Amino acid sequence: MAEIRFGLIGVNGIGRTHRRALENMEGAKIAAVCDIVEEWAKEAGEQYECPWFVDYHDLVARDDIDIVSVLTPHYLHAPMAIAAAENGKNVFVEKPLCISVSEADAMIEAAQKNNVKLGVCHQQRSSRQFRLLKKMIDAGEIGTLWRVVMISCGVRTQAYYGTGEWRGTWSLEGGGVLINQHVHDVDTLQHLVGKPSLVAGNIQTLTHDIAVEDLATAFIHFENGVDGLFQTSNIDGATFNGIQVAGNKGILVSGQGLRIGRPEMPSDQFARENPEKFGKMETTWEDLEPEEGPSGHPAMIQDMIDAVVNDGQPEVHGEEARTAIELLNAMILSAKRQKMVPVPVDRAEYDELLAELRADEQ
Numbered sequence: 001m002a003e004i005r006f007g008l009i010g011v012n013g014i015g016r017t018h019r020r021a022l023e024n025m026e027g028a029k030i031a032a033v034c035d036i037v038e039e040w041a042k043e044a045g046e047q048y049e050c051p052w053f054v055d056y057h058d059l060v061a062r063d064d065i066d067i068v069s070v071l072t073p074h075y076l077h078a079p080m081a082i083a084a085a086e087n088g089k090n091v092f093v094e095k096p097l098c099i100s101v102s103e104a105d106a107m108i109e110a111a112q113k114n115n116v117k118l119g120v121c122h123q124q125r126s127s128r129q130f131r132l133l134k135k136m137i138d139a140g141e142i143g144t145l146w147r148v149v150m151i152s153c154g155v156r157t158q159a160y161y162g163t164g165e166w167r168g169t170w171s172l173e174g175g176g177v178l179i180n181q182h183v184h185d186v187d188t189l190q191h192l193v194g195k196p197s198l199v200a201g202n203i204q205t206l207t208h209d210i211a212v213e214d215l216a217t218a219f220i221h222f223e224n225g226v227d228g229l230f231q232t233s234n235i236d237g238a239t240f241n242g243i244q245v246a247g248n249k250g251i252l253v254s255g256q257g258l259r260i261g262r263p264e265m266p267s268d269q270f271a272r273e274n275p276e277k278f279g280k281m282e283t284t285w286e287d288l289e290p291e292e293g294p295s296g297h298p299a300m301i302q303d304m305i306d307a308v309v310n311d312g313q314p315e316v317h318g319e320e321a322r323t324a325i326e327l328l329n330a331m332i333l334s335a336k337r338q339k340m341v342p343v344p345v346d347r348a349e350y351d352e353l354l355a356e357l358r359a360d361e362q
Helices: 014-023 038-048 056-060 072-084 101-113 128-138 183-191 267-273 296-309 318-337 346-359
Strands: 004-009 028-032 067-069 090-094 118-121 145-154 196-205 215-222 229-234 235-247 249-253 259-261 283-288
Touching: 004 014, 004 056, 004 296, 014 028, 014 296, 028 038, 028 056, 028 072, 056 072, 067 072, 067 296, 072 090, 072 101, 090 101, 090 296, 101 118, 101 318, 101 346, 118 296, 118 318, 128 183, 128 235, 128 249, 128 259, 183 215, 183 229, 183 235, 183 318, 196 318, 215 318, 318 346
Parallel strands: 004 028, 004 067, 067 090, 090 118, 145 229
Antiparallel strands: 145 235, 196 215, 215 229, 235 249, 249 259, 259 283
16 A cells, blocks of 8 residues: 655644654655744654645645645634645644634535545544443443533643733634633534534633633533533643433443443333332442553544545544534534524624624734
8 A cells, every 4th residue: 555645734733743643653654744934844844854835835736645634723724724625635634623613614615525535633532431432322331311411621821822822812713722622522522422402601711811711611402302511621720521421221420430320220210110209229330441442643643544545534524523613613602692502503693703702802
């Protein structure tokens, strides 16, 4: 099999993570690099003995590239991905896919029109724990899903926001903790449970001198009838990440480890048939150990390579990644307009809101 040739746009920051993964990946090579900082582009070009550029248009126009990896701040994802697709290149985009659902639509349309793959690096999908959660849910281990609670909280300092002028702004970042630090969790939530249909959200800025949110909370109703609660922040001194998915035949809990609780009978049956006023159902708990397997960026990059080689779809393709953007856009729109927001999100309404938020920063 011929090597799959990658062109990297953005070689510093997360670009270095992709570089390290590709250095050790059989069947792949870095064929060209680009960065707006000439020093970084030149250094990477010399390291990999490949052409280097400061203008991404020059990279995507080359004929010796199979996949363009877009590894820049996400306000640049849409124009760069569209340019790559229009030049007939498969596109692999770092998270998040983009800022708004209208941008996502344009990226997906460009990929489809030019018959190329569009993949997104939501590497949390590849974690052993979440793969096991997904497998057990899909296998019906906890029965019919009823509810889900997900909490993903960590911390970022004000100094973090000082590392780039685009951070903490509606104009460029297009949101805060939802779209940047914990968009992986937004993606994982919908991947495990299903597509959202109705959202009520609230966002706040509590500890940082930024325009965007550092705390977000949402109620989410999913198409399959599941009700969910989601909260994320980057204001917590102690990091906590956990999810609880409950069905009529059991409950899956992850946080510090992963375990499953299995009641003695389906809870809906117990509620209907137990003659006692306050019945108590015995539940058996079991610790679960995920299987070993590839994970992280190498797993997602390999998946993208396999999709190109085998003419398949990446695990997180454009339409799949758009759902996370849909969900977080709905949370922000709900919070700012003080109303329940149906999904799909009204594209024009969200673009109008984003324009207002950006204008207020001027």
